[in-house]
Amino acid sequence: MANNIKPTTTKQAIHWFVRSVSGTMSDQEQEERDQWLDANPEHAQAWQRMQGISSQLQPSEASQSPLIRSTLVSSANMQRRRLLKGLAWTSSLLTSGWIAKDQPFVLRHIADFSTSTGEQHEVTLADGTHIIMDTNTMLNIAFNDQQRHIKLISGQIMIATAKDPAMRPLIVSTEDGSLKPVGTRFSVRRDESDKVTRLIVTAGAVEMRPAKNPNTVVTVYAGQQSYFDSMHVAAISSAHEVDTAWTKGMLSAERMRLSDFLNELARYRTGWLHCSPEAADILVTGTYPLHARDATDHILNALQETLPIKLNFRTRYWITVGKA
Amino acid sequence: MLGSAHSHQIISTLYTNHYAWLQSWLRKKLGTSHEAADLAQDTFLRLINKDRELQSLREPKAYLTTVAHGLLVNHWRRQAIEHAYLEALSALPEPMAQSPEEKTLILEILEQIATLLDGLSIRTQQIFLLSQLDGLTYPQIAKEMGLTVNVVQKAMTKAMTHCYEVLYA
Numbered sequence: 001m002a003n004n005i006k007p008t009t010t011k012q013a014i015h016w017f018v019r020s021v022s023g024t025m026s027d028q029e030q031e032e033r034d035q036w037l038d039a040n041p042e043h044a045q046a047w048q049r050m051q052g053i054s055s056q057l058q059p060s061e062a063s064q065s066p067l068i069r070s071t072l073v074s075s076a077n078m079q080r081r082r083l084l085k086g087l088a089w090t091s092s093l094l095t096s097g098w099i100a101k102d103q104p105f106v107l108r109h110i111a112d113f114s115t116s117t118g119e120q121h122e123v124t125l126a127d128g129t130h131i132i133m134d135t136n137t138m139l140n141i142a143f144n145d146q147q148r149h150i151k152l153i154s155g156q157i158m159i160a161t162a163k164d165p166a167m168r169p170l171i172v173s174t175e176d177g178s179l180k181p182v183g184t185r186f187s188v189r190r191d192e193s194d195k196v197t198r199l200i201v202t203a204g205a206v207e208m209r210p211a212k213n214p215n216t217v218v219t220v221y222a223g224q225q226s227y228f229d230s231m232h233v234a235a236i237s238s239a240h241e242v243d244t245a246w247t248k249g250m251l252s253a254e255r256m257r258l259s260d261f262l263n264e265l266a267r268y269r270t271g272w273l274h275c276s277p278e279a280a281d282i283l284v285t286g287t288y289p290l291h292a293r294d295a296t297d298h299i300l301n302a303l304q305e306t307l308p309i310k311l312n313f314r315t316r317y318w319i320t321v322g323k324a
Numbered sequence: 325m326l327g328s329a330h331s332h333q334i335i336s337t338l339y340t341n342h343y344a345w346l347q348s349w350l351r352k353k354l355g356t357s358h359e360a361a362d363l364a365q366d367t368f369l370r371l372i373n374k375d376r377e378l379q380s381l382r383e384p385k386a387y388l389t390t391v392a393h394g395l396l397v398n399h400w401r402r403q404a405i406e407h408a409y410l411e412a413l414s415a416l417p418e419p420m421a422q423s424p425e426e427k428t429l430i431l432e433i434l435e436q437i438a439t440l441l442d443g444l445s446i447r448t449q450q451i452f453l454l455s456q457l458d459g460l461t462y463p464q465i466a467k468e469m470g471l472t473v474n475v476v477q478k479a480m481t482k483a484m485t486h487c488y489e490v491l492y493a
Contacts, residue, residue: 005492014330014481014484014485014488015481017484018477018480018481018484021455021456021480022461022462022477022480023461023462023463023464024461024462024463024473025458049492050484051486051490053487053488054456056436056437056440056487056491057437057452057453057456057457067409067412067413068434068437069429069450069453069454069455069457069458070408071405071408071409071412071434072405072408072434072437072438072441072449072453073446073449073450074408074412103416124383124385124386125386126382126383126386126387128382128383128386159404165382214366
């Protein structure tokens with residue numbers, strides 16, 4: 001184990017292995033591979049390791065392979081799901097077709113930290129950086145010698161950065177690009193539905209850098225907000241306190257359209273919450289606690305008491321809000 | 325061996341100060357208290373032989389949660405595998421006779437493979453398993469999964485690179 005194989009050799013060995021098991025290798029390719037194998041003892045050694053990897057997967061009995069494969073794939077699914085949602089297993093996970101509902105991007109990750117629908121959670125990282133996670137949020141943390149990296153897969157987080165004794169820069173990234181804070185407190189939101197990353201800075205400053213347009217760097221300062229996708233950065237506007245009320249466990253609105261408010265509320269609620277077009281433009285102002293038991297039910301009831309609207313329950317998880 | 329005597333001291337201080345909340349943190353994640361107690365014990369066991377990290381420990385809570393989180397992930401993985409295996413078994417058209425020893429053995433193998441593949445996307449895992457476990461060719465895998473042969477080959481390269489790093493890097 002101690003003797004190191006050169007990375008270039010490893011790369012070549014992987015290439016030849018991947019070709020060798022393809023079932024589409026030509027005679028000429030096979031000859032080239034054999035020449036490569038003979039050319040250097042290190043090549044043969046790297047090849048041994050490829051066989052070693054492959055042998056890890058060989059079942060003792062061939063008949064077991066479909067069983068092993070389906071177990072591994074569905075357990076990977078379940079485990080991811082377990083980490084994402086904090087739910088106990090349900091038999092429906094194993095029925096085919098449910099995977100399609102999930103975002104492929106999400107499927108690639110088993111998040112380091114996650115909250116379920118309606119849950120908020122606070123995390124302090126090893127360097128002292130403090131993160132508040134909003135409902136339905138997934139993030140991965142990767143700290144190494146060079147940098148501290150927080151990847152927001154989806155959802156919303158508020159970050160209060162700590163000064164790192166090792167002076168490593170902190171990078172927050174989403175699918176759209178990266179954010180580089182300068183001694184600060186800020187919130188980042190990425191919903192699967194609107195495909196942009198929203199930034200609100202409450203202290204310090206943060207640089208936004210779209211992934212596919214890395215030469216564009218826009219700095220957002222305290223009291224400002226903006227958003228970007230992988231190509232473009234939107235204009236900067238002033239931030240509103242209501243938009244960060246969630247960090248205090250509140251859902252807050254100031255003259256917000258009912259349909260927008262219900263979209264926000266739906267993030268904390270399992271099921272389907274629909275606003276009829278006639279009720280969509282009714283304006284909502286108020287601050288509602290999110291941490292109480294059945295909080296979203298209470299909020300809906302409070303809305304019904306104060307606004308000219310009516311809740312129609314198809315089921316507990318399927319609610320339409322119409323005009324009274 | 326001054327270092328390890330000192331580490332021992334650090335671990336016992338950590339244990340005194342942090343065992344209780346770590347156990348309750350784990351209980352919240354797991355829902356059962358005996359498993360939480362086991363994992364909390366395991367967390368402290370993991371600290372033995374971590375001299376260097378213990379010497380420069382600044383945030384004991386964060387450090388302990390990171391270690392415990394890793395154990396939780398393993399625990400959930402093991403649970404998921406066992407559950408999925410039993411489901412897969414019960415879905416077989418013909419019931420399969422299996423001794424408890426055989427079952428333990430196969431679960432161990434499964435866990436080993438799952439650990440090896442952890443971090444790869446489910447699609448990549450599936451491609452890799454179809455190739456290495458079932459011995460399908462790339463065109464066969466592509467057809468089964470509705471992908472191009474090129475995508476299959478790229479996934480295989482990714483999977484082999486990943487496994488190499490896990491096993492040898």
